Amino acid sequence: MIVPEARRKWLAAAVPALLMLLVAPLALKRLGRLPQVTPATQAAAVLPTAAPAPAAAGPAGELPNIDAARAMQYVKEVVDFGPRPIGSEAHKRLEAYLVAHLKGATIEHDDFTAATPEGNFPIHNIVAKFSGTKPGVVIIATHYDTLMRVKGFVGANDGGSGTGLLLELAHHLRGAKRNGYSVWLVWLDGEEAIRQWSPTDSLYGSRHLAEKWQKDGSISQVKAFLLADMIGDADLNIDRDQNSTPWLEDLVYEAASKLGYQSHFFSRSLPVEDDHLPFAKASVPVADLIDFEYGYHNVFWHTTQDTLDKLSPKSLEITGDVMLETVRLLDQK
Numbered sequence: 001m002i003v004p005e006a007r008r009k010w011l012a013a014a015v016p017a018l019l020m021l022l023v024a025p026l027a028l029k030r031l032g033r034l035p036q037v038t039p040a041t042q043a044a045a046v047l048p049t050a051a052p053a054p055a056a057a058g059p060a061g062e063l064p065n066i067d068a069a070r071a072m073q074y075v076k077e078v079v080d081f082g083p084r085p086i087g088s089e090a091h092k093r094l095e096a097y098l099v100a101h102l103k104g105a106t107i108e109h110d111d112f113t114a115a116t117p118e119g120n121f122p123i124h125n126i127v128a129k130f131s132g133t134k135p136g137v138v139i140i141a142t143h144y145d146t147l148m149r150v151k152g153f154v155g156a157n158d159g160g161s162g163t164g165l166l167l168e169l170a171h172h173l174r175g176a177k178r179n180g181y182s183v184w185l186v187w188l189d190g191e192e193a194i195r196q197w198s199p200t201d202s203l204y205g206s207r208h209l210a211e212k213w214q215k216d217g218s219i220s221q222v223k224a225f226l227l228a229d230m231i232g233d234a235d236l237n238i239d240r241d242q243n244s245t246p247w248l249e250d251l252v253y254e255a256a257s258k259l260g261y262q263s264h265f266f267s268r269s270l271p272v273e274d275d276h277l278p279f280a281k282a283s284v285p286v287a288d289l290i291d292f293e294y295g296y297h298n299v300f301w302h303t304t305q306d307t308l309d310k311l312s313p314k315s316l317e318i319t320g321d322v323m324l325e326t327v328r329l330l331d332q333k
């Protein structure tokens with residue numbers, strides 16, 4: 001993913017000078033949003049209805065709770081493959097590993113050849129479908145390729161964290177048919193730019209899949225697209241993305257607040273270019289859950305320092321639980 005160059009320069013140069021100017025309006029903004037999502041207000045909103053319906057998914061409306069240690073173990077196993085850029089042997093082994101871990105789900109493969117500035121590369125999007133009782137689909141996506149142009153880049157957070165988290169989410173979706181929308185887990189490929197980020201050199205997998213689903217009509221079933229990218233940072237601060245759909249971002253914040261995780265969400269707002277954009281263009285509501293402050297001034301991003309020691313199982317748990325709770329809130333809409 002990337003934020004526009006101007007914005008990044010602006011952040012680096014102007015943050016110290018504008019900190020005081022920024023803090024006050026942001027604080028006011030947060031205060032302004034709080035009444036919509038505090039538990040007290042939710043309770044008040046529920047009271048007038050005679051018999052609040054139980055949650056549409058999960059026994060007795062229990063809040064989701066993924067296995068943080070198992071999620072972290074998956075991330076470790078993914079990172080152990082080493083650098084996983086498109087076209088590499090490690091990438092092929094990771095594809096086989098992902099598919100092997102998705103037994104019991106209906107798998108859709110979206111395989112094609114992408115023309116990049118460095119030549120043609122095979123791209124493989126992997127979709128695992130878990131059916132629900134309600135017509136419609138919620139997508140939970142991530143990317144599993146890693147950056148090619150930085151030698152020795154293992155992408156523990158950028159590529160690894162989301163890939164491992166979605167494997168953990170598969171445990172919570174397989175087995176019984178879920179009482180709500182179908183959920184499709186999507187491991188997107190070819191997210192990273194091969195030479196330099198541009199509309200044509202980036203998002204190879206997501207652009208292809210969005211187009212494929214527009215052609216075959218699948219896109220009309222998709223009620224929401226949730227993206228996890230760089231969500232393993234031990235110091236987890238998920239940004240509010242200005243390119244995401246505001247009402248869906250609000251719903252993510254509501255889910256985070258229900259779980260007591262709201263302090264990890266949306267203290268900063270910025271526009272993010274990531275795998276959600278091709279789906280947004282296709283009129284799908286989208287929310288990118290991304291922490292683009294990976295180390296002070298994002299110093300670990302796209303460097304060989306993006307390693308497992310920077311990550312925390314708790315951050316995977318927070319993101320995973322919030323995503324599952326967001327799906328449940330969507331079920332009830």
Ligand SMILES: [Zn+2]
Nearest residue numbers: 001147158192
């Ligand atoms: Zn990246």
